[in-house]
Amino acid sequence: MAVKLHLDTEFCSMTIAPSSSDKPRILDGKRTANAITAEVREAVEREGLTPGLAVVLVGDDPASQVYVRNKGRRAKACGFLSRQYDLPATTTQAELLALVESLNGDSKIHGILVQLPLPAQIDADCVIQAIAPDKDVDGFHYVNVGRLVTGAIGAALLPCTPKGVMHLIEQALGPDLSGKRAVVIGRSNIVGKPMASLLLAHNATVTVIHSRTPSPAEICRQADIVVAAVGVPGLVTAEWVKPGAVVIDVGINRVEDDDGSAQLVGDVDFEVVAPLASAITPVPGGVGPMTIAMLMHNTLQAARRQVAVST
Numbered sequence: 558m559a560v561k562l563h564l565d566t567e568f569c570s571m572t573i574a575p576s577s578s579d580k581p582r583i584l585d586g587k588r589t590a591n592a593i594t595a596e597v598r599e600a601v602e603r604e605g606l607t608p609g610l611a612v613v614l615v616g617d618d619p620a621s622q623v624y625v626r627n628k629g630r631r632a633k634a635c636g637f638l639s640r641q642y643d644l645p646a647t648t649t650q651a652e653l654l655a656l657v658e659s660l661n662g663d664s665k666i667h668g669i670l671v672q673l674p675l676p677a678q679i680d681a682d683c684v685i686q687a688i689a690p691d692k693d694v695d696g697f698h699y700v701n702v703g704r705l706v707t708g709a710i711g712a713a714l715l716p717c718t719p720k721g722v723m724h725l726i727e728q729a730l731g732p733d734l735s736g737k738r739a740v741v742i743g744r745s746n747i748v749g750k751p752m753a754s755l756l757l758a759h760n761a762t763v764t765v766i767h768s769r770t771p772s773p774a775e776i777c778r779q780a781d782i783v784v785a786a787v788g789v790p791g792l793v794t795a796e797w798v799k800p801g802a803v804v805i806d807v808g809i810n811r812v813e814d815d816d817g818s819a820q821l822v823g824d825v826d827f828e829v830v831a832p833l834a835s836a837i838t839p840v841p842g843g844v845g846p847m848t849i850a851m852l853m854h855n856t857l858q859a860a861r862r863q864v865a866v867s868t
């Protein structure tokens with residue numbers, strides 16, 4: 558039987574056949590992200606919309622520069638108007654707030670994203686709360702957080718990484734997680750907390766594990782779904798995982814290899830956990846690409862809503 562993705566009924570009709578062997582299914586985020594980007598592009602052409610996305614980068618963090626560049630490229634590939642604002646590391650909070658304010662009032666821009674982390678002199682939360690909630694394509698504004706937590710998911714712009722994770726979980730298990738136990742490792746505002754809310758909205762029984770949780774492996778071992786988002790390389794080993802669990806790795810950790818070369822690893826020890834799991838995401842190529850694909854979908858959603866209100 559094929560599984561139809563239900564994360565959002567207005568998009569992504571892709572069907573994925575379940576694995577027929579005992580091997581774990583590798584949930585391919587890159588392939589899924591490409592399919593979503595293609596669907597967003599088709600929707601843009603079909604509906605004659607030009608969603609506008611503004612991405613603001615403050616400073617010169619090399620990883621952020623890569624992510625922002627990739628966001629701009631994807632936005633162009635989707636047929637969006639894409640604007641990138643590169644501000645120096647010395648930018649003041651007032652200057653950044655003034656830019657956000659002008660983008661809030663720009664009718665060509667439907668989505669605003671301020672790349673995190675921000676330099677120390679800027680209060681990130683204050684900047685995020687200055688973004689108009691309906692242009693908050695990161696889903697970090699209190700209005701969107703409130704919509705998610707109260708289950709008003711249809712009205713919310715959802716944070717991109719948890720939304721991408723949910724999409725991958727749906728590929729493995731379908732949209733209704735009734736009867737499933739989910740463990741989220743990590744309680745960040747960007748991933749852990751919204752992830753827990755989203756799993757709850759899909760009827761999972763959810764536990765959040767964090768640095769003060771005693772016996773985390775024991776708790777995690779009871780889970781049918783594990784989402785690791787804590788930023789500790791290889792934390793989740795075989796003793797944390799129940800055979801047959803779906804394991805999603807949100808960690809992106811840069812570590813040095815034995816030969817001194819840089820390597821990207823997740824929070825899950827893939828080699829030992831993959832043989833136990835029914836489905837698992839790799840790092841790289843799992844959750845990461847989904848984050849940017851979901852940003853495209855959020856921008857399309859935001860544009861549709863703003864155009865509908867203005868006509």
Ligand SMILES: Nc1nc2c(c(=O)[nH]1)N[C@@H](CN(C=O)c1ccc(C(=O)N[C@@H](CCC(=O)O)C(=O)O)cc1)CN2
Pocket residue numbers: 620624670671672673674695717718809821840841842843844845846847848849
């Ligand atoms: N305003 C925001 N800032 C940040 C967010 C966010 O969602 N909104 N998330 C992260 C960074 N991020 C997007 O901004 C992001 C991280 C990783 C990837 C990705 O594709 N990763 C690849 C590996 C890429 C690499 O080599 O580094 C993968 O996992 O395959 C995309 C987006 C923090 N800031």
